[in-house]
């Protein structure tokens with residue numbers, strides 16, 4: 099399996115404050131990789147830097163190309179997509195408009211077949227279809243998360259980065275979201291998943307990294323990570339059992 | 341004051357108010373998309389009005405020099421970036437947009453000026469000269485500092501305003517011009533005597549507002565502009581380039597400025613710096629409407645027009661002061677009644 103994304107020695111500063119200290123990771127084509135870690139470890143910072151939202155040092159290689167100096171928009175058109183922690187939806191636009199704008203780069207390139215993709219997103223999230231004329235700002239937390247995911251899918255990503263997709267959602271919706279993440283694997287998209295819900299994340303992922311304030315402390319196949327006593331204790335809530 | 345004087349003042353106020361309403365929309369649009377208070381809006385008005393008057397007089401308007409010169413600077417900036425990025429593939433487009441298009445428009449104006457063509461063709465030429473100034477101004481003045489704070493963007497706006505006014509003085513001179521009316525016809529409805537010119541102004545305003553509405557509701561670029569105004573980070577994440585939105589917003593603003601200039605040119609004598617004052621009244625309208633809602637801004641601007649026309653009847657020496665003083669009670673009232681929303685910086 100070839101490497102889709104390779105991050106090495108990534109460092110990010112917020113002014114003088116270090117937000118991320120030398121993180122390195124790899125995501126293979128079509129695989130699901132998770133990054134878990136405590137609050138403030140730098141997970142959101144890591145994704146922001148990969149997306150080009152934050153200035154950083156170190157290197158980010160994507161699909162064989164070095165991304166240094168590449169704008170966020172250019173990264174989107176290369177198939178790199180981020181569903182951010184704060185969702186960043188267009189609150190005063192309808193659900194349908196939010197989805198359509200997700201495909202902005204494709205529309206600009208004159209690509210066809212958007213209606214079929216819209217239908218596919220609606221099939222995955224029937225709730226969005228029911229509410230397609232509603233303004234995004236008036237959606238519930240779970241629906242907003244679905245819309246954020248749907249909007250990213252409209253860009254036809256090759257690597258989808260999800261920042262805490264289960265944040266603030268009820269257990270049933272969380273299960274639904276993770277079900278959808280597992281299901282997305284069939285479409286061949288690679289996923290880089292940042293999560294607080296380590297148990298669910300390690301279950302769905304192939305490989306995992308543990309990011310502790312500033313740097314990668316541990317990595318391994320997800321099944322092995324889940325067995326690791328340190329991970330079990332800090333992130334799964336109790337020792338031993340996985 | 342007799343009833344027909346009131347009607348006459350109302351008509352006058354609505355005609356001016358319609359133009360202020362267009363300008364208020366342009367200011368709101370540019371502010372929402374780029375966070376810049378767009379002071380140079382007024383210069384588009386002066387440039388368009390003076391260009392039309394000069395074309396009618398058979399002279400080449402100085403706008404062509406500003407257009408070709410500004411285009412050359414924009415092209416140099418973009419070429420420098422393209423060379424730095426080692427992307428020579430961008431050069432043809434840069435040259436076409438910033439060099440060939442301005443030269444072509446200048447050529448057309450130079451050819452057309454002595455021929456004193458039909459008025460409508462002259463109006464089209466004026467649009468061709470003034471509208472491209474929008475994206476050029478964005479490229480030269482705003483884009484290099486697009487991420488800066490509202491204050492810095494305001495300072496850029498002031499600088500752009502002074503530069504454009506100065507160039508206006510150089511190329512148009514200090515005397516005022518007035519263009520011919522589009523039509524001298526009058527309609528009599530009861531006691532009301534309506535000039536065709538006023539009807540044209542109101543119709544053009546309504547038409548432009550309707551097309552703006554269609555653009556924002558039904559085209560993907562209109563929605564992309566709204567998306568940028570609603571959530572800047574979200575817009576970048578779906579791949580809407582900030583430069584595209586900014587450039588598009590200023591193009592629309594320049595178009596609105598050009599239309600206003602052409603509409604107002606036969607009504608008022610325009611000097612190289614008159615546009616600023618007219619733009620400022622649009623700004624007052626936008627503030628009366630709360631600087632957020634397009635319909636309220638349009639209503640506020642019509643209110644400014646009415647206030648101005650009535651105060652010019654009662655206290656004509658103070659009409660400008662009355663219009664601008666109204667901002668103060670409105671701001672006080674708004675600051676007391678609305679919750680303060682922090683300006684979101686990223």
Ligand SMILES: Nc1ncnc2c1ncn2[C@@H]1O[C@H](COP(=O)(O)OP(=O)(O)OP(=O)(O)O)[C@@H](O)[C@H]1O
Pocket residue numbers: 112115116117118135136137138139140141142143144183294
């Ligand atoms: N805009 C900012 N300015 C200054 N410091 C910041 C900024 N954003 C994040 N930080 C700091 O950088 C560090 C990493 O933050 P980050 O948001 O990446 O953590 P995280 O792992 O995503 O945490 P969480 O699990 O709570 O989302 C934290 O110490 C945070 O305080």
Ligand SMILES: [Mg+2]
Pocket residue numbers: 141142143183261
């Ligand atoms: Mg985070």
